[in-house]
Amino acid sequence: MKEEVLICGAGPTGLVLALRLARAGIPIRIIDASAEPGTTSRALVVHARTLEFYRQMGLSDAFLQEGLKFDSLNLWVRGRHVAHVELGAIGKGLTPFPHMIVSPQDRHERFLIEHLARAGVQVERGCELLDFEPRPDHVRVRLKRAGGREETYETPYLAGCDGSHSRVREILGSGFPGGTYSRIFFVVDVEASGPAMNDELHVALDEADLLGIFPLRGGRTGRLIGTVRADQEKDREALRWEDIGQTVVQRMKITIERVNWFSTYRVHHRVATSFRRGRVFLLGDAAHVHSPVGAQGMNTGIGDAVNLSWKLADVIRGRAGPRILDSYEPERIAFARRLVSTTDRAFTFVSSTGPLARLVRVRVVPEVLPAIFRFRATRRFLFRTVSQTAIHYRESPLSAGRVGSLHGGDRLPWVRLGPPAQGEDNFAVLDGLEWQAHVYGKPAPGAAEACRTLRLPLHRFGWEPAMGKAGLTRDALFLVRPDGHVALADAGRDPSPLQRYVESLGRI
Secondary structure, eight states: OOOOEEEEOOSHHHHHHHHHHHHTTOOEEEEESSSSOOSOOSOOEEOHHHHHHHHHTTOHHHHHHHSEEEOEEEEEETTEEEEEEEHHHHHTTTOSOOSEEEOOHHHHHHHHHHHHHHTTOOOEETOEEEEEEEOSSOEEEEEEOTTSOEEEEEESOEEEOOOTTOHHHHHHTOOOOEEEEEEEEEEEEEEEESTTOSSSEEEEEOSSOEEEEEEETTTTEEEEEEEOOGGGGGGGGGOOGGGSSHHHHHHTTOEEEEEEEEEEEEEEEEEOSOSEETTEEEOGGGTEEOOSGGGOHHHHHHHHHHHHHHHHHHHHTTSSOGGGGGGHHHHHHHHHHHHHHHHHHHHHHHHOOSHHHHHIIIIIHHHHHHHHTTSHHHHHHHHHHHHTTTOOOTTSTTOBOEETTEETTSBOOOOEESOGGGOEETTGGGGGOSOEEEEESOOOTTHHHHHHHTTOOEEEEOOOHHHHHHTOOTTOEEEEOTTSBEEEEEOOSOSHHHHHHHHHHOOO
8 A cells, every 4th residue: 555645636625635744754646637737717815714724834935925915805785885994904913924815826836736746746647546445454545547548546545636527526426506696706816906905805896796806916917806697698699798797887987908817606605514524624615605706615624634735644644543633533523514504694794686685785885884983892893703813613622721811723823033123033943843842931831741751842932012912911821823823821830731632632
């Protein structure tokens, strides 16, 4: 049997899983049925939590050079500008990346493929998964290679990252309940001019239309995503850009100079009934699909990959017992279900053609939304939710303890260390992708010796008032997982809770 983890699907989810495992020294094989990477896509936005993960992998600086940074959101109703929100300002102090990055998925994938190649791994193109058979100690897989030759392959673990029409999910027999929204949507890449072509995000609401305007790198270029009128939906295949979206575009005073790409599509909202069966896992669109509200889809799939990667790595390297893998499904399926539920409600409202929804969009929203955004707490909540920095695993079997407002399972709060000009912070030590202990202040007697015995790096940070404001507690001990979430929060002066926790996982 080969010791390579088999990853089926080379979209962002599969590529990040491959990169994280390769960095941990785990042998991998990544296949994709397509002959080449995608050239068009709808996924655009990369959020702060994903950028934090990329920083751990040493990729964030290069990725920021690839994409377009924007941190402003604008709301328009019937051609009138009603709200402007500075996302960068409201995210300041919460993350080293208080902004969003626009990077079209095709460009994003090529970036990840390039860095995977630097790690010595090539995507096997034209390689299709035909079938697999789970066994107690491995998964027996049948593949069809480019040219039609079949291959039987054995892998210790199979990761299904093969999209919404997942063959892995189909064979696994996991249900995919949910539904499809009645409206048809369009996506078009354009070169244009007008007040909304200013490298900011714009959302326009109308009685019957919804339009999102995303900036793209390269001057006056942007991606427009919106709804097709109900009377045009029957002729979807014949639709051209000239046939749709003109009313709201004219009200936004956008002059389209060139159309580079146009397509229509339907939006689905579904979550698989299970994300794991034995040695087979589902990630990304194979596990969950949802509306484009908040641009969460691609980021959520990358979060799945990060969550699973360190658990697989620990088990394969003998640093934790196999039961740690049991935490993948409850941690990620709970978030996926919450996300689908919340984005479904929001998307249903903004895309509904009912008279009440139309009234709320064009009359109530312009009056209420600007008032809500005046409150700092509302703006911070919005940023934390959209950026995915608020994701937590408090109900996970891996989460233990609470100190102050910080629970086991929470993302480790980010704090800047020393003067801002130095650019130092507590996330810099997370680049090892390893378990580690943090103390902000003075460690308890015996803590350093316990960490040495347990082979845990202990990072000590001199106490600063900003740490308390971020949610950290002075002199408490925090056991931090390789993904930057707190596993154990303990304010005691006895290292025995740390020892018991580590022993419960197996050897770290």
